[in-house]
Amino acid sequence: MAAATSMIYTFNALRRTAAVAAILGGLVAGCSSPPKPPQPSPAGQPAATAPAANGDPTRQRAVLLRERARWVEADWSELPGWGGDRAAELWPALLRGCARPAEGWAEVCAQAKSNAAPADDAQASLWLMQHLRPYRVESHQGEAVGLLTGYFEPMLEATRRPQASFQVPVHAAPADLMQRRPYFTRQQIESDAALRARLKAHELAFLEDPLDLLVLQIQGSGRLRVSDASGRTQWVRMAFAGHNDHPYQSIGKALIERGELRAGEASWPLIRDWLRRNPALAKELLWSNPRYVFFREEALPDPAIGPRGAQGVALTPGRSIAVDRASIPYGTPVWLDATEPLSKQPLRKLAMAQDTGSAITGAVRADYFWGWGGEAEQQAGRMKQPLRLWALWPVGAM
Template identity: 60%
Template sequence: MVHHTMKISSSSAASASSRRSHIAGVVVKVAAAAILGTLASCAVPPAPMPLPDAPPAAPAAGPVIERQGARWVAVDWLALPGWFDDTLAGAWPALQRSCERPAPGWGALCAQALAATPVDDAAARHWLMQRLQPYRVEAADGSADGLITGYYEPLVEARRTPGGAFRVPLHAPPADLATRRPYWTRQQLDTLPAAQAALRGREIAYVADPLDALVLQIQGSGRLRVTEPDGRVQTVRLAFAGHNDQPYRSVGRWLIDQGQLPAEQASWPAIKAWAQRHPQRVNEMLWANPRVVFFREEPLPDPAVGPRGAQGVPLTPGRSIAVDPRSIPYGTPVWLDTTEPLASTPLRRLVVAQDTGSAIVGAVRADFFWGWDGDAEAQAGRMKQPLRMWVLWPRDAPR
């Protein structure tokens, strides 16, 4: 997915897909059972990992690794806050999915990870500590403090034909998208006859609220519960298929600059509430973001499988993040040290870098994927927390 974090901040390096856009810039306090994903399939059923008799000793620190805009500083395992408290077996499905497209240097380890499943958290921890080295992620200036935001996969009611409240179209890419760069802006597509003509016949479905269309574009993908003309209802996925090559502008930032919302209150729920109070200004707000995302429709045979991130593998709620791939390669396990949105509860867990986004720039910067169920929208829309992070890298892999 390529997303713009709908967070309400601008995309600074200190400040979660690939083709996607996000909301709070549209990237868990979910119980361990809720974040388990399906395991990667293998020709031979994976053998369980034996429980180690005792945890291995922490490996010795290695050298500093320089990456574009980032430094990785080798540390001891004890430097990872909460490392011995996470339900690490819950992260295994996300790791196995990344191992379907292993990063350079991960081939041998990924073959092992796909062939075995830990019997419990202790076995998963043993496996990781025996094979990987933790590195603290820092910016080029040595700062280890950064920002984490959140994203999710929206579920929106839709109709195949316009009628009643359902009059806001979602479009497939226009036929002439590649011939005009940049393409028409959002305002031009809404108002100019020539621009509107290019979209005619490209409608996938219609939603009732223009903010629902915006959130799908910011997140870069989503699910539609579509009522067909014959009355059948089916749920399909909208996947990112392109954009108009215009810059992304945060509507939250526009509201702050207009004096409509204080910066500390500019969350996605607050934006929606503002739009309900000021319906006559909704288009003005929407047109402040000239970028438009186009979609393709995909079947959704298994609702438990997430959208594909920039790595090309399905995202796992609570275990996938979007990163700046110049600083952290796709498929890298990452240890997070942050807090829950609107709470002081620590959020310390193992995740996997599987996505990116236009607002996800810098070394210590991540977008946390909350999923699609329950309070995913609320959590993603409010998440804007301080962050520290560590990468786990094979000891013998190229750096």
């Protein structure tokens, strides 16, 4: 009855309606059945068991082992704030993820596509509880607290040809990018006259600020309002098309190591302010990050649709995260337990693992997609929060 009691505890946080009460009876009855034996892990390693973190100390919990993480079976009542999220908002992101479902998700995705969207948050939460099971994500050493950072889609002014102060090119991938690995460094691309001439045919647009190019490259995509020679403007998207295979080096970390900023101060607003006050040192700082990202231009017919993540589906602001796919497969819903960077209010909500990034490695590690625009940039630029998370996985799936 421990699981049934946990269900009752969770549902007390949901809206008390006749419909919820009817579904509650069925769910609690389902929880009284004995748990299935541990299944082999998706990574091909045998599953294990672990003692309960709380509740019944004698209960053994199934553990699914992945390459860089282990998942420990949990009760819904252990998810901090469960039932308080606007769970229905997850549905569009969930359906997008089901366009490219993870292994073991075919049946659940088929049901999600065939059903009408949940009428409210309570119904969405109940649907998830019927079809999925929560697992606490932790490292192989048992560390369950990690890091949540944020990213966004920059919105920048640009020109189609170099003019006035718009002299910083955004490049498409050159034809020899895959043949020469690693490719030229950022410093070589920006300072070697012969190389710049060779890349001239791959110039897509021009920005005003070298830091804007770096931000665009770090975020992996962006929206440019491009002006042509006639003065006409249009919004286009610059989507990730590859990089030069050099390691990413944080310029914020470089400023901290040089004593220019204190630890915890390396936000984009402060970095931008430092560069404004030290223009003679700007190139040296930017060149300390040798990685250079190339783009492809895409039309932007619907400005409400986010960029495609590594899963190959459009990202949803506030509902998509980047993860280490060796810890969490793309298309997995997760429950986040963190805080917001500016307000410090609890950030406890559902999100979909739909993207990745070179700096996103480890078991309890995620990058939260804030969307686009000024507020998204402010939130993402300051986000560096302690994180706990739970993966929600189909009942019975490996």
